[in-house]
Amino acid sequence: MLSIYFIALILALLGLQSIILKTNRNLQETGIASIPLLPTNIYLFPHIWHNISFVARFFKIFLAVVMIILVTNEYTYNTLRQSLITGLSRGQIVLSKIFDALILSLASAILLLVFGLVMGSVYSSGFDLWDVVRKMNFLAAHFLMVFGFLSLAMMIAFIVKKASLSIMILLVYAYILELIPAFKYSDSFGDFLPLRSINLLIQAPNTTIFDFLHLSSQSNHISSIHIIVALVYTTLFCLVSYFVVRKRDL
């Protein structure tokens, strides 16, 4: 399952370039725009880190499914009880799942790192070390974003216990429920809702096309306020998971 995520992400990142070139050509041919609206080369150092981590943002749901199944399997096979009676504490059980989430997030970040290094070297002319590492903080932001999202998935899975139901709840919350208040109250607390604030870690690259679309959340920087909010939420999700497992009969 993890490999599906990796393959999907790599294919999407590889295909993106041709989609962009095609779209640019179409837009020019139809006369909508006379200049290329989209950045013509997304694989250039240092912007490649921002570009690929922005694209990867939309793929973290696959990792969340992996995470949910890792947790709900323990309920399905009743191995949570087995581990407990063998001698693990409830805290250690939750901790082991937090480690799973960390490993998944790290694997995702490493995938982006390797992909970025390869594609960046191929497409960038010349090799300037400062250019290569300058925007690598987006990889760290990607790691935090995925980890935050996975801890939400973990919390839902610990509470709900069933894989299918957990996935449905996560999908409905992430793609429908939260969008409504996030959009309506975007001036006030909307940006501080769990998923919105996690997603704001990596905002859309500041490019012509997003300007053109009047996309409100675009930035070439990672703001510290979003890091803090994401960390707070992540901690909260992990703590809730722990209290659920501590209180429950297994």
Add this chain to the structure above:
Amino acid sequence: MEVLRVNGLTKTYGSLIAVNNLTFSLKRGEVYGILGPNGSGKTTTLAMLSEAIHPSSGEFLWFGKDSGLNQRSKLGIMLEKPNFYDYLSAKDNLKIIADIRGVDYSEIDIVLKRIGLFERCNSRFKTFSLGMKQRLAIGAAVLGDPQVLILDEPTNGLDPEGIAEVRELIRKMAGEEKTILLASHLLDEVQKVCTQMIVLKKGNIIYDGSVNANAKNEIIIELMAEDIAALTEVLKQSVDFANFERKKEMIFVKIAPNITTSILNAYMQQHDILLSHLAYKKQSLEEDIFEILNEIR
């Protein structure tokens, strides 16, 4: 030495009282049987003692101390059905258990041989039959040589050979100064391996004591005669044998321990009753249990 002390242990699910105010203790080196019909609270009790479920009230102390991690590593527990990772082999599943308990991997092969799964140790758990799964669960419980074994229906799903092996294993562990707490609904099983028993009914303890000591300390003699009416008449007028019961053509006389069958036979001859059947019958555990269960009802 006291291994476990349970004080007022209670578990309620809404209005249902699964386990009601249990108080008992376990001594070192004894084999205890928890006996009771289905749904009498055996598994719930064992799950609470394993800290898998939280008691609604009451407390229990392992080795005289409050519950905690260090305590649980001294316990080998097997609860209800075997729970392992379907997609991992028997060996890998035991490796996880060994990791959690800090047991050396070299012990895994010893345990696998002991439970008779060594040849299949690389097969996935889901390919196992129920009996093999049950054996693996017992293996997981004994891995790391724990001081106390908690076994919930250990012979469930095993073939006769497997049942005999598990009994042998339990007797062997008991010989090594281990304390064993075993739940079963099979009276026969408890009678064969346990020294002490606790009988549960609807969450209440209705008997707690030795298996061998006859619960009611009664001896029963079976009698049959050609003239059964005369026999009952004589019994009614006697002093020592007035406590009897007639079931079809057979009469069951309850007598005090100091009376023997020959005394009864002599008495019958004095009254010109010719017995066609006379047999001494020690009440079996099964009948004891049924009697105890019936009295409560």
